[in-house]
Amino acid sequence: MVIRHNVTRSTELLEPVVYSLSDHGKNKVNPPRPFEAIELGDVDRPLVNHDLPDLPDISEVEVVRHYTRLSRLNYAIDLGMYPLGSCTMKYNPKISEKVAAKIGNIHPGDTEAMQTILGLLSNLEAHLEEICGMDACTLWPAAGAHGELTGMMIIKKAMVERGEDRREVLIPDTAHGTNPASCTIAGFKAVKVPSGDKGYLEASTLRKLINEDVAALMITNPNTLGIFEQDIAEISELLHENGSYLYMDGANMNALMGIARPGEMGVDCMHLNLHKTFASPHGGGGPGSGPVLVKDELAPYLPMPWIVKDEEERFRLLTNAPQSIGMIHSGLGNLSVLMKTLSYISSLGGKGIREAAEVSVLIANYMKKCLKDSYYLPYDTPTLHEFVLTDKYQKERGVTTMDIAKALMDFGFHPPTVYFPLVVTGAMMIEPTETEPLDEIERFIDAMKQIDELSRKDPGAFSSIPRATPVSRVDEVWAARRLVLTWDMVESIMGEPPSK
Numbered sequence: 001m002v003i004r005h006n007v008t009r010s011t012e013l014l015e016p017v018v019y020s021l022s023d024h025g026k027n028k029v030n031p032p033r034p035f036e037a038i039e040l041g042d043v044d045r046p047l048v049n050h051d052l053p054d055l056p057d058i059s060e061v062e063v064v065r066h067y068t069r070l071s072r073l074n075y076a077i078d079l080g081m082y083p084l085g086s087c088t089m090k091y092n093p094k095i096s097e098k099v100a101a102k103i104g105n106i107h108p109g110d111t112e113a114m115q116t117i118l119g120l121l122s123n124l125e126a127h128l129e130e131i132c133g134m135d136a137c138t139l140w141p142a143a144g145a146h147g148e149l150t151g152m153m154i155i156k157k158a159m160v161e162r163g164e165d166r167r168e169v170l171i172p173d174t175a176h177g178t179n180p181a182s183c184t185i186a187g188f189k190a191v192k193v194p195s196g197d198k199g200y201l202e203a204s205t206l207r208k209l210i211n212e213d214v215a216a217l218m219i220t221n222p223n224t225l226g227i228f229e230q231d232i233a234e235i236s237e238l239l240h241e242n243g244s245y246l247y248m249d250g251a252n253m254n255a256l257m258g259i260a261r262p263g264e265m266g267v268d269c270m271h272l273n274l275h276k277t278f279a280s281p282h283g284g285g286g287p288g289s290g291p292v293l294v295k296d297e298l299a300p301y302l303p304m305p306w307i308v309k310d311e312e313e314r315f316r317l318l319t320n321a322p323q324s325i326g327m328i329h330s331g332l333g334n335l336s337v338l339m340k341t342l343s344y345i346s347s348l349g350g351k352g353i354r355e356a357a358e359v360s361v362l363i364a365n366y367m368k369k370c371l372k373d374s375y376y377l378p379y380d381t382p383t384l385h386e387f388v389l390t391d392k393y394q395k396e397r398g399v400t401t402m403d404i405a406k407a408l409m410d411f412g413f414h415p416p417t418v419y420f421p422l423v424v425t426g427a428m429m430i431e432p433t434e435t436e437p438l439d440e441i442e443r444f445i446d447a448m449k450q451i452d453e454l455s456r457k458d459p460g461a462f463s464s465i466p467r468a469t470p471v472s473r474v475d476e477v478w479a480a481r482r483l484v485l486t487w488d489m490v491e492s493i494m495g496e497p498p499s500k
């Protein structure tokens with residue numbers, strides 16, 4: 001099948017896969033073929049595969065245009081605001097990319113270069129321990145959820161070493177969705193704990209539920225309502241008296257860094273999301289990084305290798321720590337993300353880190369104040385870097401959270417997180433982040449107000465929104481029933497009307 005492109009419609013949805021554009025013997029003008037350009041140098045000849053892989057036969061200009069067209073179907077933080085609550089889609093400084101790219105050329109066999117890398121990693125551990133008020137750190141988990149799992153395995157191991165078989169992990173209903181999954185995979189039973197009317201876990205609730213089978217409480221702080229867990233000090237005391245640990249999901253450290261330290265709140269074990277708080281690009285499956293930090297008591301169980309110094313003051317990777325939970329990732333974790341984080345922390349400095357947190361809280365609160373007359377605010381407890389609104393007022397006019405999210409796309413914004421947290425009906429969870437310019441913030445507020453206006457004047461209009469995107473309103477039920485996962489499948493259904 002030959003597909004013709006209309007260059008004036010560069011946001012045409014039906015961009016085929018690159019193999020479909022391939023055409024053997026097509027008349028094409030090409031720069032030197034890439035395989036001839038590769039410097040084989042010292043590579044062992046017998047190791048070189050002389051049969052070219054089955055690559056598409058396509059000219060350079062065609063491949064560049066193909067990927068450029070694809071990129072124009074997408075939305076990105078480099079195009080506009082991405083106020084996806086809990087995800088901290090802040091702008092990622094380009095200098096971090098340069099720093100991370102440098103390490104791409106280092107060979108692991110270069111001992112001196114590796115000393116430098118281990119020194120940088122050790123430095124990063126120290127920075128993260130300082131920011132969190134914790135004693136020790138592992139940098140290897142590849143994502144937030146991977147950090148949670150690592151943390152839960154550490155707690156499980158500590159229980160085994162203590163000769164106890166506690167099975168329960170308590171998780172508030174405002175926690176992130178990955179928390180119950182992580183503790184279940186680690187072999188615990190997740191027990192849901194209700195938050196109070198003010199949107200945080202009350203110590204009195206915990207007092208009723210705690211028992212000797214509780215290994216830990218896993219709390220997201222600030223929680224997914226953007227609310228600081230105000231009873232945390234009392235909660236940690238209750239847990240410790242009971243021989244249980246306090247795990248903190250620290251993916252939302254963006255609101256706390258430089259201001260409050262989990263270690264001082266009584267947290268025993270926590271993870272960070274470097275790809276959120278510390279400005280690494282994320283989305284689309286990674287790479288990410290979810291370091292785990294612990295107090296001294298849990299340090300012997302940290303995953304290997306450990307970065308240590310030998311008698312000659314040289315860095316070494318320790319791989320025989322007897323009580324460690326073992327290895328949880330190959331190599332040195334997602335090294336490029338770790339380097340971006342170090343670059344971010346070093347360039348901001350302590351003052352800048354604190355300022356980033358303060359501004360993220362200020363912007364979110366400004367936005368909340370401007371929008372709370374147009375949209376229902378389910379909790380009026382003070383919030384930090386994000387807040388939750390609902391579609392309660394608009395729903396009376398037949399307009400839902402999904403309609404509002406779609407309408408925002410026509411204003412050029414990525415929608416906020418919707419229908420989460422589950423404790424709020426029709427939730428819209430908005431996190432602007434500190435990197436948005438004030439103009440963009442005002443434009444978002446204005447868009448939300450215009451959408452509310454439209455819900456009064458013409459609620460019927462929402463059924464055909466968005467109009468300005470490559471794909472208009474998606475028939476989600478149809479899409480869920482008929483999965484179209486490959487380009488071949490797209491071709492086979494082209495022209496077929498969606499069946500209701």
Ligand SMILES: *Cc1c(COP(=O)(O)O)cnc(C)c1O
Nearest residue numbers: 086143144145176220249251288
């Ligand atoms: C994003 C997030 C996670 C999960 O992190 P991943 O890197 O996506 O695995 C966990 N907890 C909270 C609060 C989060 O916001």
